[in-house]
Amino acid sequence: xxxxxxxxxxxxxxxxxxxxxxxxxxxxKLKLNSPELxxxxxxxxxxxxxxxDMCLATLSIDFENQTAIAYLGHxxxxxxxxxxxxxxxxxxxxxxxxxxxxxxxIQSMSIDNAAVVEDINKMYSRSKLNx
Amino acid sequence: MSIFCPxxxxxxxxxxxxxxxxxxxxxxxxxxxxxxxxxxxxxxxxNGFCQLTGNFTSTIDRKCVSHGSGTNPSGILxxxxxxxxxxxxxxxxxxxxxxxxxxxxxxxxVRQLLIDYGLFGTKIAPPQSSTKTTLRGFAMTTPQSSETTTPQSSxxxxxxxxxxxxxxxxxxxxxSLFKI
Numbered sequence: 001x002x003x004x005x006x007x008x009x010x011x012x013x014x015x016x017x018x019x020x021x022x023x024x025x026x027x028x029k030l031k032l033n034s035p036e037l038x039x040x041x042x043x044x045x046x047x048x049x050x051x052x053d054m055c056l057a058t059l060s061i062d063f064e065n066q067t068a069i070a071y072l073g074h075x076x077x078x079x080x081x082x083x084x085x086x087x088x089x090x091x092x093x094x095x096x097x098x099x100x101x102x103x104x105x106i107q108s109m110s111i112d113n114a115a116v117v118e119d120i121n122k123m124y125s126r127s128k129l130n131x
Numbered sequence: 132m133s134i135f136c137p138x139x140x141x142x143x144x145x146x147x148x149x150x151x152x153x154x155x156x157x158x159x160x161x162x163x164x165x166x167x168x169x170x171x172x173x174x175x176x177x178n179g180f181c182q183l184t185g186n187f188t189s190t191i192d193r194k195c196v197s198h199g200s201g202t203n204p205s206g207i208l209x210x211x212x213x214x215x216x217x218x219x220x221x222x223x224x225x226x227x228x229x230x231x232x233x234x235x236x237x238x239x240x241v242r243q244l245l246i247d248y249g250l251f252g253t254k255i256a257p258p259q260s261s262t263k264t265t266l267r268g269f270a271m272t273t274p275q276s277s278e279t280t281t282p283q284s285s286x287x288x289x290x291x292x293x294x295x296x297x298x299x300x301x302x303x304x305x306x307s308l309f310k311i
Contacts, residue, residue: 063143064291087215093250097155097205097227102143 022047022072023055023113024072030124032066038124039071040117047113050074054109059123063102068127070120075109087115142168144246154227155205155236166195167234180204181233184224193233196226207241211252214299223253 026045028037039045052074061068087110095102108119166181168174169192176195184192196204207225223245231237245251 063141089213089219091211091219093141093209095143095150095207095209097147097151097207098157098203100144100147103149 020049020051021053021055021074021111021113023051023052023074024048024117025050025074026071027071029069030070032061032068032128038070038121040121045072048074050076052076055113055116057108057120059106059120059127061104061106061127063104064100068124070124072117072120080117087112089119141248141250146244146250149244150207150241153240154207154225154232155227155230159227160198161228162228164228165194166272167193168195169193171235173231174307180228181231182224182226183233183238185197185222185238190235190238196249203261209245223251248276 024040024045025048026040026042028036028038054075056071056072056073059068060071072127086117087108089106090106091104091106093102093104108116108123110116110119155258162177164176164179164181165173166179173278176197179195179197181192182192182196183190204226205228207223210222210224211219223242225233225241227233228236229237242251255261
């Protein structure tokens, strides 16, 4: 009976002892004024398990140079403890007044890799529309 | 336009020109600069910069900040954070070197400018993902979905979905072994 109980407890709590999440990991430099597409299905983009709680997708746009960098990876901290699994998005636009520099960084964070990949694709396609 | 849509209609050069009218003069040091403080009083800020931070509903802080080590921090930062399905929480922060550029009057003009350019006060949630996420075996969907959203109350809630698939297999193997 003890062994059954031990086996049950072990299997129930095993996931807690293995904190890993599968996220796509890759980055891509992009030219906004070109027909270049964000491609998350290329061979360099592979799903990897890593200790962490959320997948992260970041799109950083340099308006002056019309370039962008897309980054997909893991968010290596315990954010999920605070946000309890919900998807989060942040955006920041910086416009310098003393120089001709303007940029935007948008981030999507989720436990679901597919959600952040979908977000970054949406964000990039929207940034291309009127550039 | 939501701030989460990457500036597809943002005329940033035009916006910068207008912002400069309220906030910026092209000199490296403004020895006679005056700023507003949190009590709306005029304070001298020789060789420094005026700074303002706030959110959409209110201004949180106005003060004079030092010039720093040779850098010119004149600029504006517009931030936005959103949880899934909720309105965005927006913040602004700027540093400027025109007289009283962090005062109530300039603050009002800057906010209106950002609203006009769709960067502030849009109250639009970020694009919703159509992807359903699974959390510890429970279904969790966006509010637009007709499916029930499971309340997420446990601080221990974690996302080890892949392991969930192997739990029952492992349980069977282990109990079989113990029987032997």
